[in-house]
Amino acid sequence: MGRIFNFSAGPAALPLEVLEQAQAEMLDWNGRGASVMEISHRSKAFIKVAEQAEADVRELLGVPQDYAVLFLQGGATQQFALLPMNLAGADQAVDYVVTGQWSKKAASEAKILRRTNVVADGAAGNYTAVPERAGWKLTPGAAYVHYCPNETIGGLEFHTVPDVGDVPLVADMSSTIMSRPVDVKRFGVIYAGAQKNIGPAGLVLMIIRRDLLERVADTVPNILRYAAQAKEGSMLNTPATYSWYVAGLVFAWLKRRGGLAAMAEINSRKAGKLYRAIDESGYYSNPVERASRSWMNVPFTLPRPELDAAFLAEAEKAGLAELKGHRSVGGMRASIYNAMPEAGVDALIQFMADFARRNG
Amino acid sequence: MGRIFNFSAGPAALPLEVLEQAQAEMLDWNGRGASVMEISHRSKAFIKVAEQAEADVRELLGVPQDYAVLFLQGGATQQFALLPMNLAGADQAVDYVVTGQWSKKAASEAKILRRTNVVADGAAGNYTAVPERAGWKLTPGAAYVHYCPNETIGGLEFHTVPDVGDVPLVADMSSTIMSRPVDVKRFGVIYAGAQKNIGPAGLVLMIIRRDLLERVADTVPNILRYAAQAKEGSMLNTPATYSWYVAGLVFAWLKRRGGLAAMAEINSRKAGKLYRAIDESGYYSNPVERASRSWMNVPFTLPRPELDAAFLAEAEKAGLAELKGHRSVGGMRASIYNAMPEAGVDALIQFMADFARRNG
Numbered sequence: 001m002g003r004i005f006n007f008s009a010g011p012a013a014l015p016l017e018v019l020e021q022a023q024a025e026m027l028d029w030n031g032r033g034a035s036v037m038e039i040s041h042r043s044k045a046f047i048k049v050a051e052q053a054e055a056d057v058r059e060l061l062g063v064p065q066d067y068a069v070l071f072l073q074g075g076a077t078q079q080f081a082l083l084p085m086n087l088a089g090a091d092q093a094v095d096y097v098v099t100g101q102w103s104k105k106a107a108s109e110a111k112i113l114r115r116t117n118v119v120a121d122g123a124a125g126n127y128t129a130v131p132e133r134a135g136w137k138l139t140p141g142a143a144y145v146h147y148c149p150n151e152t153i154g155g156l157e158f159h160t161v162p163d164v165g166d167v168p169l170v171a172d173m174s175s176t177i178m179s180r181p182v183d184v185k186r187f188g189v190i191y192a193g194a195q196k197n198i199g200p201a202g203l204v205l206m207i208i209r210r211d212l213l214e215r216v217a218d219t220v221p222n223i224l225r226y227a228a229q230a231k232e233g234s235m236l237n238t239p240a241t242y243s244w245y246v247a248g249l250v251f252a253w254l255k256r257r258g259g260l261a262a263m264a265e266i267n268s269r270k271a272g273k274l275y276r277a278i279d280e281s282g283y284y285s286n287p288v289e290r291a292s293r294s295w296m297n298v299p300f301t302l303p304r305p306e307l308d309a310a311f312l313a314e315a316e317k318a319g320l321a322e323l324k325g326h327r328s329v330g331g332m333r334a335s336i337y338n339a340m341p342e343a344g345v346d347a348l349i350q351f352m353a354d355f356a357r358r359n360g
Numbered sequence: 361m362g363r364i365f366n367f368s369a370g371p372a373a374l375p376l377e378v379l380e381q382a383q384a385e386m387l388d389w390n391g392r393g394a395s396v397m398e399i400s401h402r403s404k405a406f407i408k409v410a411e412q413a414e415a416d417v418r419e420l421l422g423v424p425q426d427y428a429v430l431f432l433q434g435g436a437t438q439q440f441a442l443l444p445m446n447l448a449g450a451d452q453a454v455d456y457v458v459t460g461q462w463s464k465k466a467a468s469e470a471k472i473l474r475r476t477n478v479v480a481d482g483a484a485g486n487y488t489a490v491p492e493r494a495g496w497k498l499t500p501g502a503a504y505v506h507y508c509p510n511e512t513i514g515g516l517e518f519h520t521v522p523d524v525g526d527v528p529l530v531a532d533m534s535s536t537i538m539s540r541p542v543d544v545k546r547f548g549v550i551y552a553g554a555q556k557n558i559g560p561a562g563l564v565l566m567i568i569r570r571d572l573l574e575r576v577a578d579t580v581p582n583i584l585r586y587a588a589q590a591k592e593g594s595m596l597n598t599p600a601t602y603s604w605y606v607a608g609l610v611f612a613w614l615k616r617r618g619g620l621a622a623m624a625e626i627n628s629r630k631a632g633k634l635y636r637a638i639d640e641s642g643y644y645s646n647p648v649e650r651a652s653r654s655w656m657n658v659p660f661t662l663p664r665p666e667l668d669a670a671f672l673a674e675a676e677k678a679g680l681a682e683l684k685g686h687r688s689v690g691g692m693r694a695s696i697y698n699a700m701p702e703a704g705v706d707a708l709i710q711f712m713a714d715f716a717r718r719n720g
Contacts, residue, residue, distance in 0.1 A: 002392035011601055013398050014389070023386035027379055033364035033679070037560045037606075040682060073434035073562050077597035083579030112581050193596055200397045202433050202562040202600025221441030221472050237437035238555055240562025240600070241371055246397075314456050319393070324398060 005344035008322035009152050010175070010283060010336040018249040018339075039243045048246050060260055061206055063184050064199045068230040070206040071215070073240050076174045076193035079204060080109035082171060083189070086216045086226050088114045088143035091152060097169070097268045101152030101328065106172060112148070119145070121297045123129070127154045130292040133162045138315035143215075144188055146169040150176035150294050152196070152253075154288070155333065157294035161186045168212060171263035175296050177205065178254060188212055193260040196296070197337045199247035203240045226349035231328040250323070254338065255353055261340055270345045272337050273294040279351040283356040307359055318351050320344075365704035368682035369512055369657060370693040371536070378609040378699075397602045401690070406598050407479055412594070423544050423567055426591040430566040431607070433600050436534045436553035439564060440469035441529060446576045446586050448474045448503035455479045455502040455527070460487045460511030461688065466532060466536070471505070479505070487514045490652040493522045496636055498592075501573050503575075504548055506529045510536035510654050512556070513686045515693065518656035521546045528572060535656050537613060538698060539567065540624035542597035556656070563600045572597055582682040614698065623698055630696050630705045631655040636711040643716040660689035667719055668692070674706035678711050680704075 006013035029036040030045060040043050054069045083106075088094050093115045096107035106296035110116040115181040117139045120131040138145065145164045150157040154177040161183065162169070168188025184190065189208045195201035206226070213227040222228050222236070229236050234278060238274075257263065275293055278284040286293070286302045302311060310322075311332065315323050323333040336345055365372040389396040390405060399406050414429045420543040432439075443466075448454050454474045458466035458481040470476040477499045480491040491616060505524045510517040512535040521527070521543065528548025537552035544550065549568045555698065566586070573587040582588050582596070583604035589596050616637055617623065635653060638644040644660045647655065662671055668684075671692065675683050 002393060003387060006394045006398055008398060008400050008597065011398055011400060013394065018399075019386055019395055023383055026383035026386065027363060032679070033362055033682075034366045034373065037377055037379075038366055038368060038371055040368050041561070042687075043682075073438070075433060075597045075599075077583050081583050108582050109583060112579065120609045126485070193599075195599065197718070199604040200600070201401070201598045202603060219472065221469050221572060223437050223441050225470060238370060238553065238561045239435075240560070240603075241555075242560040242602070243562060244602075321392075321394070323404075328400075 001331065003321075004321045005340065005347055006321050007336065007340070007344075007348070008333045009326070010193070011201045012197075012335055012337050014199070014246070014340040015250065015253045015339045018253055019245065022246060034247045039241070040077050041238050041241050046241060049248055052253055053244060053248035056246050056248065056255060057205065057207070059181055060178065060251060060254055061068055061184055061207070066072060066210050067184060067207050068140055068210055068213065069182045070208065070229050071228065071234045071239055071244050072206055072229060073202065074204060074313070075201065076172055076191060077105065079172075079191050079206070080106040081113065082224055082226075083144075083146070084110045084114040085214060085224060087189070088215075089217070091115070092116055092143045092271050093139045093141065095145040097136065097145065097147040098122065099130060099133065099148060099156055100154035102151055102153065102172060102174070103146070103148035106146055106148065108189045114143075117142070124155075126158060126287070127151065128287050128292070130156065136162075138164060138167065142167055144170045144171070146170045148172045151276060152297050152335070155288055155297040155299040156292050157292040157296070159259035159291065164253055167208065175337075178260060178263065179267050179296055180339070181260045194243060194247055196335070197248050200243045205247070219359050225308055236248070254326045266342060267336070267338070270342055271298065272335065272338070274345055274349060276350060277352060281352065281356055282360065284352060288300040296337055297333060297335050299325055299329060299331060299333040305330065310359070311355055314355060315351060318347070320348055362679070364679045364681045365700065365707055366681050367694045367696065367708070369556070369686070369693060370553070370563050371703060372557075372697050373699040374559070374606070375610065375699045378613055381487040381609055382606060390408065395522065396605045399601070401601050401610070405568055406601060413604060416425055416615060417565065417567070417710035418525075420538065420611060420614055421542055421544055421567070423646055426570050427544060428573065429519065430568065430586065430589050431594040431599055431604050432564040432589060433562065433590070434564060436532055436551060436564055436582055438533075438679070439471065439551050439566070440466045440583055442586070443504075444470045444474040445580050447528070447530070447549070447572060448575075449577065451475070452503045453477055453499045455499050455505040457491065457496065457507040457540065458482065459490060459508060459516055460514035462511055462513065462532060462534070463508035463631050468519055473589065474503075476495045477502070486647070487511065487516055488647050488652070489649045490516065490518050493601065493624065496522075498524060498527065502527055502558055504530045507528045508532045510656055511659050512683065512695070513689060515648055515654040515657040516652050519651070528569065533550065535697075538620060538623065539627050539633070539656055543619045548627050553609055554603060556695070558608050560603045563577070563603035563607060580649055593690060626697070626702060627655045627696070630700070630702055631658065632706055634658050634694065634696065634709060637712060641712065641716055644712060656697055657692040657695050659685055659689060659691060665690065670719070671715055674715060678707070680708055680711055
């Protein structure tokens with residue numbers, strides 16, 4: 001069949017141009033008579049790929065020189081454990097803002113390792129609003145404040161960066177990275193699993209202020225130390241080379257599209273029209289307060305859950321796939337990351353209107 | 361250019377048929393109108409991929425039911441830290457056999473976490489022979505004995521499994537897994553980074569006896585616990601889905617080739633003829649004692665290091681790539697994993713003979 005519009009929350013759609021290039025180069029990359037997947041990470045050819053990807057991240061996000069850019073293996077969830085191990089002393093407190101399932105998981109992993117304080121929790125409002133900064137009870141002397149700028153499941157997004165003073169702010173940007181410009185120097189650490197806006201699953205992009213690298217204790221295994229990875233250019237051991245290469249293709253695609261300012265304009269427009277269609281339908285609904293709605297993940301429900309199966313089946317037939325909401329929430333969710341063309345959002349909106357008319 | 365014979369030690373060559381299938385399916389996998397890279401790991405379609413890969417591992421290696429098969433993220437080096445965290449109590453000793461650079465690294469990571477005893481060390485002989493089992497000084501009450509059945513850098517291989525009694529034997533099989541049949545029940549844990557004989561870098565295959573899963577302390581973060589991964593089918597978080605898929609293609613290819621008994625026959629023949637060519641040349645040499653020579657990684661030197669550059673350049677021109685030895689050793693190394701066709705070994709042998717004649 002032809003390509004679908006893929007609304008998967010992650011692993012998510014990649015730009016068609018990126019997949020086409022990966023396909024063309026699969027048997028013979030760069031005139032080498034081998035795939036990039038088959039090449040040593042220490043070869044000059046691969047190091048060029050790695051360095052270009054880092055340079056593009058620095059350019060796209062405006063990363064200052066006093067930050068290291070790491071390409072780590074695994075997923076963001078593993079960082080839930082590695083962050084406290086690397087950034088906090090054994091007796092130091094760490095602060096977590098809980099706004100949904102991902103930030104909650106991050107806090108629960110930290111609790112195993114360090115004295116963890118939840119300094120704000122949106123549970124009372126069922127995570128439908130970003131908690132006011134004024135109400136956060138930061139712990140004096142905490143090693144850092146962790147939050148999740150975009151909750152993939154709840155569809156809740158911080159549209160401004162909270163001010164936490166001199167305490168390093170640590171952000172799990174898995175589902176919002178590269179969707180808009182970010183003022184990196186407001187953060188101590190930015191990290192993101194690749195499988196939403198960057199590339200294949202199994203890779204984590206981390207941007208970390210270099211002074212924070214020095215915090216790690218010598219009781220932490222070498223392979224789990226950010227400092228050791230930074231020193232070796234993320235090649236302390238064999239990195240996820242193919243994922244790194246695909247990420248590089250995505251960064252090059254983002255630059256061709258005009259960078260993150262251009263993406264922000266497109267993403268804001270895509271999200272805006274989808275929320276408008278939901279709100280004005282009198283049929284679909286989204287529970288998140290308007291100022292906290294995510295540009296990337298748009299959950300919505302139908303008037304009756306009995307309609308869900310028909311909605312999903314008909315959408316699939318119309319080439320609109322992976323719209324089922326997270327198993328913990330139900331309903332629908334349209335993830336509209338960078339790779340989702342505006343035409344996909346338009347097609348979804350039209351389908352939703354048709355479906356509502358036929359099932360009103 | 362056409363496909364080369366790629367002797368890279370890892371990331372290493374993949375079977376051409378596997379790459380061709382991955383290429384054909386890049387834009388539209390399984391009639392879904394999307395790449396497998398873009399599909400949720402929790403979708404029925406991906407779970408089928410995951411389950412088939414596990415079933416094929418069980419079939420190929422004859423894995424008994426009381427062992428779990430895990431597809432973990434990252435590389436084998438990360439397991440150097442996670443093994444002691446998962447398998448040994450805080451005060452328990454762990455035993456390591458050191459036969460080269462990889463087993464040495466494994467021991468040095470364990471030392472950070474647990475009381476680590478090196479029970480045999482081949483350093484005195486410059487790691488050119490497997491240390492006799494009779495000389496190993498096992499620690500009473502040790503949590504496990506760790507060894508590396510094939511040292512990728514030194515080209516040293518255990519051709520029999522050492523008997524360590526009831527203590528669980530833990531083996532880093534990164535560069536020998538799937539090269540021949542293995543009696544899994546002799547082991548407590550078998551683990552292997554994917555990028556040599558399995559698939560793309562960023563994935564670890566682990567086969568672990570289920571009773572060992574229960575050893576982990578509750579002070580270990582959940583995401584780093586083998587027990588938690590086993591419980592969730594290696595989907596505690598988003599796994600490296602694309603690498604898992606490619607690994608599955610490799611396992612299917614191995615089955616079509618006749619399984620591991622057939623591979624062992626081919627691999628033994630490939631290695632045998634290459635070592636014979638080296639030994640009989642009076643020109644090239646390999647330092648490893650015959651009984652300990654690796655089937656997978658064949659290091660060799662030329663009579664004078666000044667010849668290395670010409671050898672590498674001419675080999676490259678003849679379509680024989682990635683023959684440079686590891687930076688820590690120098691000389692040459694031909695890695696001849698499953699995906700290296702016998703014709704590649706034949707071409708190398710012929711080139712070596714020609715080169716020796718011209719530069720005698």
